[in-house]
Amino acid sequence: MHHHPKFPLRIFVFSLLLLTLAALANTLEAETEKNDSEPQSSQPFPRIAAIVTEYRHNSHADVIVSRLMQTDTLDGTGEEPQLDLVSLWTDQVPENDTSRKLAKEHGVPVYDSIEEALTLGTGKLAMDGILLVAEHGQYEKSPTGQVIYPKLRLFKEIEAVFRKTGQVVPIFHDKHIADNWEDSMKIMSAIRELEIPYMAGSSLPVLWRIPEANTERGEKVKEVVATSYGSLDAYGFHALEMVHCLIDRREGGETGVKSVQCLEGDAVWQAMDEGAFDQKLLKECLGRQTKRSPPTLEEVRERTPEPVLFIVNYNDGLKASIITLNGTVNEWTVAWRNAETNASTATAFWTQEARPFMHFAHLLDGAEKMFHSGKPTWNVERTLLVSGTLDALLQSKVAGGKVVETPYLDVKYTPTWEWKQPPPPPPGRPIMSQ
Secondary structure, three states: OOOOOOOOHHHHHHHHHHHHHHHHHHHHHHHHHHHHOOHHHHOOOOEEEEEEOOOEOOOHHHHHHOHHHHOOOOOOOOOOOOOEEEEEEEOOOOOOEOHHHHHHHOOOOEOOOHHHHHHOOOOOOOOOEEEEEOOOOOOOEOOOOOEOOOHHHHHHHHHHHHHHHOOOOOEEEEEOOOOOHHHHHHHHHHHHHHOOOEEEEOOHHHOEEEOOOOOOOOOOEEEEEEEEOOOOOHHHHHHHHHHHHHHOOOOOOEOOEEEEEEEEOHHHHHHHHOOOOOHHHHHHHHHOOOOOOOOOHHHHHHHOOOOEEEEEEEOOOOEEEEEEOOOOOOOEEEEEEEOOOOOEEEEEEEOOOOEOOOHHHHHHHHHHHHHHHOOOOOOHHHHHHHHHHHHHHHHHHHOOOOOEEOOOOOOOEOOOOOOOOOOOOOOOEOOOOO
16 A cells, blocks of 8 residues: 555554544534433432431331332332432431431431531532421320421421522422411412422322222312221321312312311211211212221211211312211222212222331322422422311311311312322331331
8 A cells, every 4th residue: 555655654543543533522422412311311319308307117207218218118129219318307316216227327417407407517508309207206286186296397497598598499398288277378488489399298199099090180070078097187187188189180170178167976977967978978988998898887877986077168169078987997988979970989098008108109209200300299289278178177176066167278279290000019018027
């Protein structure tokens, strides 16, 4: 091979090398652009701070926050949430606290103040999201019998850090916003002012439904009846969220609550006999029991020593009745009637009453989506309305069953979230096991 004398070999090789490097650079650039369009492939997971009241085996803090350390099955063998728990703060440390041991095992620092937990001592907000789990712990009860969890106090400390640093990040707030309407609105006004991506609520809306059922979007719903059990504050909240995630899809969207009433004991059966709610719908609820053989209406009447009836009247004329039947019912069921066809639908909202309480993994999924997108996965208005409705119902209870007018509960919204039946849960482990 002959070369032109003015074009030495080394320059030829050098030119080839330059061309090769240029081609390689173009390929790398294309790859980088491709990766930029898939942020999760190279981005670190959102950094999460957990701000909790108490952290013990099977507490809400455990069944939500522990998933960030022990995978979604709480035993290290499941899927890891795409979240990085980088700090923890607890309001109380009971004798059976499990947070210190867990955090040490997983290299998560435990801080003495909320400000330190959110800034990691840097003076700047060092988080991408906050899990606020103010459920469980030793706190006083309100005159209406609700545990006064320090939801407002903990939120205000988070808010103070946001104001001080001039930065905000999304907050997922477990269960109700607060035990009373005034505190709930103090939190909501700060959320709106500072434009904080914020969602709250119960695991009930994300549960398995047996059989799989949902209201149609824009359905005309005539009436709803539901069964509940357990305490009126903790489990009554769950029952209201169950009802609301069905009815806020109705024609015209959510319109708010006009009035409420809470009846107890014989007054419940008297109201039923007088047609306060559709007995057929209650029978359908009882027929959906999954954990024991369904009782008849007569058996329920004989065997329920202290029934409690929540009646909720909505601004658009819809009525919901939730009956707590401790002694005969130990799960949540709901039935509703279509106003146009008069056909009814009933389903059980099924919880996994064993470790790993997999329904909390699906609740956390909702929070995880928000921490990645910066947008709430479902409407916080649902939980705001439920928080206020429960507060008013318990005021009615204390007032001996008086009807409580609620003009302030004019919470209007159209939900954006869509429920999907979760995959089957992993086998349950004994509750006291790890």
